Every structure is written in structure tokens, then in C-alpha cells.
Amino acid sequence: MTTPHPVGPVRTVAGTVAADAVEPATAAEVAEVLRSTTGTVVPVGAGTKTGWAAPPTSCDLLLRTTGLDRIVEHAPGDLVVVAEAGVPLARLQQRLAEHGQMLALDPPEAGATLGGIVSANASGPRRLRYGTARDLLIGVTVVLADGTVARSGGKVVKNVAGYDLGKLYTGAHGALGVLVSTTWRLHPLPPVTGAVTVPVPDAARAGRYAALLARSTLTPTAVELNWIDGTGELTALFESSAASVRAQTRAAIALLGAGRAAEAPPSWFGVRPAGALVLRLAYEPFALPRVLEALPDGATGTASACTGVGYFAVPADSDLAALRAAIAPYDGSAVVLAADDAARAVLDHWGPVGDAFGLMTRVKDRFDPERRLSPGRLLGGL
Structure with missing residues (x-):
């Protein structure tokens, strides 16, 4: 069996320094790494989303799966x-x-x-x-x-x-x-793509447009809201045959009472926001207006308007506890996706621990009884 080769200099995972790193090329090499290692191991891929979980409490070995x-x-x-x-x-x-x-x-x-x-x-x-x-x-x-x-x-x-x-x-x-x-x-692959974009003057209108589309007979692939400090625009994406896309874009404009049609969505479509503090919000879709109103001043980002998920950059000094409390009645959560290392040291990454924590603990104990894999990354420090 070949030995996984070390990779690059020392790396960090959400601010935690890895003592060493390897890049196995086969499942057998991964198995050998885990059998021969007694310390903590943090698996990562290309590293594009390492900030999406809490920083590991330790990382003796960074295991890159890119091989x-x-x-x-x-x-x-x-x-x-x-x-x-x-x-x-x-x-x-x-x-x-x-x-x-x-x-x-x-x-x-x-x-x-x-x-x-x-x-x-x-x-x-x-x-x-x-x-x-x-x-x-x-x-x-x-x-x-x-x-x-x-x-x-x-x-x-x-x-x-x-x-x-x-x-x-x-x-x-x-x-x-x-x-x-x-x-x-x-x-x-869908043969044809079309999009309808409509301006959104306030949170109430965002909720109304999303509700109209969700309750209609239209079949959009996506309904995205771009939100910049209290206003924005909403885009409905249609992907189907040419005849279907033409008919649905016309119907969407009639349904919303406004909008412009294009062959492709705008440049902001599907782009994650960047900032000192970036959050992923999840909530009941009907509560979109209430969630937008709860955002701190200066918040920018996008929301999947009909599925109850949003990504927002907020000021670094935002009251995260207050935001979580405001959206909690709508089964809401706010998870930190990006923050500087100093902020991560004091931020509550996941928010309140829910009723399922006991089950999560039992699952962790079953699969990783020694707590060696990505320690502390999950909710409640699991």
C-alpha cells in the first residue's frame, strides 16, 4: 500500500492551525491514515467552505480529499x-x-x-x-x-x-x-433558460411576490431575492422548452404586475455575499418579510425566496443573539459562515442547541467514540 503524501505548508481550518496535512489518493489510503493516527483528524475538500462549521478544537492532521x-x-x-x-x-x-x-x-x-x-x-x-x-x-x-x-x-x-x-x-x-x-x-440539461426580474421596494412586497409565485401553477427552477439594506429585486428563473419558457415568463410578469424578461438571470443571481460577518439564515418560507425586517441595518445578501434560506453579510458588530431571537418564532436559525479569526473566538457559531442534540450526541458517540474526527465542529461542540 502506498503512503499518503504530505501536502503543502501548515494549514488552518477556521482559524485552528493543523499540525500536519496529508492527501490520500485512494479509500485504502484514507483507511490506513485513520487506523495509524491517534490524534485528531479534520477532513476537508478544496477548502472553499471550511468556515461553515465551528473551528475544530484541535487539528493534529488535516486530511485533504482532493487526491x-x-x-x-x-x-x-x-x-x-x-x-x-x-x-x-x-x-x-x-x-x-x-x-x-x-x-x-x-x-x-x-x-x-x-x-x-x-x-x-x-x-x-x-x-x-x-x-x-x-x-x-x-x-x-x-x-x-x-x-x-x-x-x-x-x-x-x-x-x-x-x-x-x-x-x-x-x-x-x-x-x-x-x-x-x-x-x-x-x-x-434544460434546453432553454429565461428569467423575470422585478424590483422589490420593501420586505412586504418581497413576501407578496414570493407567495404569488409559490401558489401559482408556474414551475420556476429558482426564485431569488437580492437584498441591499431594505430594498432589492426578485428574479424567477425558468428552464424548460422554448415554448414553455416564453409562456411562463409572460405569465410571471402578468402575475406580479411588473417585471422584465431576459434570457439569463442578473449577475448577482446565486452569488454569496462577502463581508466581515456572513450568516446563513433558515426559516419558514412564509416568514420572509419578518426575517428581512429583523436584519440589522446595512445587511446585504440573497435569499431563496420560496424555500426559506438566505445568505447575508451583516456589520461585524451586529447583535447576533437579538437576530436569532427575532426569527426563532419562525423556526429560524442564523449560522455563521464567515468571520475573522478574532471574532470566531467569541461568536456562538451555531446558536441555541435544539431538542435533537441528544440524538446527535448518540450518533457522534456511535461513529466516533473517541471524538477524533473534526472535534468541536458541530452544534454544541460535538
Whole structure:
């Protein structure tokens, strides 16, 4: 067996310095690393979303999965692909496009790998129509903390055998094991794209437009709101046949009573905000106006208006506890995605611990009883 080679200089994960780093090239090498290491291990992909979880309490070894970069199998007739965790999404999309297909995930982070997308549960505007990684992932191979290689799911869309590790590992940030391979359900590339964009003068109008579209017979791929300190614009994206896109864009303008049609969405569409403090908000979709009103002055960002998810940059001195309290009645949460290292040391990354924390603790104890994998990254310091 080959030995995983060390990579680069010392790295940091959300401000925590890694003592060493390796880049295994096979699942067997990952297993050997975990069997031979007694210290703490933090798995990462391309590093585009390391700030999306709390800083690890320690990191003796940074395990980069970017060496696991093979597209193992593509079955166009079955709309299924198997690819290793280190494959960049952009490269996979290029390969699939040659067959008129796509993986219907569109997180905007450049260079993001499949494993990192699953581990962070990253998604983009098209989640409205296609869902998130949990909905499209049909099989995984993972290496557990003791070096055991485990598989779940398969190469068919319907598979009920065994535990659904894919859903468990989605959003786990490497705290339950190292994801080494993924199997996905694919979709055909849409032939034509069209968009309708309408100005939004206030939070109430944002909620009204979102409700009108959600309750209509239209089938937008995405409905995105761009919000800049109290005002913005909303874009509905349609992807289908040429006739359908033309009919739906006309119907959307009539439904909203305003708007302009274009062949592509505006430049802000699907872009994450940047700033000293960036938050991911989740809430019940009907509460969009209340959430927008609760944002601190100077907040900018985007929201998937019909799915209840938003990404906002807020001033560094924002009262995070007050924001969380304001959106809590709408099943709301505010998670820190980006902050400088000094701020991270004092910020409550996840917010209040919910009723499911006991179950999360038992799952962590089952998969990583020695707490060696991504320690402290999850809710409540798990």
C-alpha cells in the first residue's frame, strides 16, 4: 500500500492551525491514515467552505480529499454517476454536459468538490426545483474513525437496503467519518433558460411576490431575492422548452404586475455575499418579510425566496443573539459562515442547541467514540 503524501505548508481550518496535512489518493489510503493516527483528524475538500462549521478544537492532521479525484462511472441511460469525493463539481458538470446531463446542484463556491458540498450541505438557487444534496445523493462510501470502509445505497435511484448514510453524512462536516465516494441521480440539461426580474421596494412586497409565485401553477427552477439594506429585486428563473419558457415568463410578469424578461438571470443571481460577518439564515418560507425586517441595518445578501434560506453579510458588530431571537418564532436559525479569526473566538457559531442534540450526541458517540474526527465542529461542540 502506498503512503499518503504530505501536502503543502501548515494549514488552518477556521482559524485552528493543523499540525500536519496529508492527501490520500485512494479509500485504502484514507483507511490506513485513520487506523495509524491517534490524534485528531479534520477532513476537508478544496477548502472553499471550511468556515461553515465551528473551528475544530484541535487539528493534529488535516486530511485533504482532493487526491480522490476520479469519475468512476457514468451511466447516461440510467441518469446516474459515481465520482470520488475530491472531484470538483465544475469538472463533473463538464463531463456530464457532453451527454446532455447535469448534477442539479449549483453552489457558487469556485473549485468546490463533491465531498465538500455534501459535508457542508451546500446548495444554490436551483434547490427550489431539484432539492439539495440530500435529495440527489443515492449512495456513498465512507471511511469510519477506526478505518472501516462502509458503503450505503447503490447505483439505482430507489434503494432501501441498509442505513441511509448519505443523509447522515450530509452536513456532518467530517465529524462522523471521511466521505470518499459519492453516487448521484442526474437530470437532463434544460434546453432553454429565461428569467423575470422585478424590483422589490420593501420586505412586504418581497413576501407578496414570493407567495404569488409559490401558489401559482408556474414551475420556476429558482426564485431569488437580492437584498441591499431594505430594498432589492426578485428574479424567477425558468428552464424548460422554448415554448414553455416564453409562456411562463409572460405569465410571471402578468402575475406580479411588473417585471422584465431576459434570457439569463442578473449577475448577482446565486452569488454569496462577502463581508466581515456572513450568516446563513433558515426559516419558514412564509416568514420572509419578518426575517428581512429583523436584519440589522446595512445587511446585504440573497435569499431563496420560496424555500426559506438566505445568505447575508451583516456589520461585524451586529447583535447576533437579538437576530436569532427575532426569527426563532419562525423556526429560524442564523449560522455563521464567515468571520475573522478574532471574532470566531467569541461568536456562538451555531446558536441555541435544539431538542435533537441528544440524538446527535448518540450518533457522534456511535461513529466516533473517541471524538477524533473534526472535534468541536458541530452544534454544541460535538
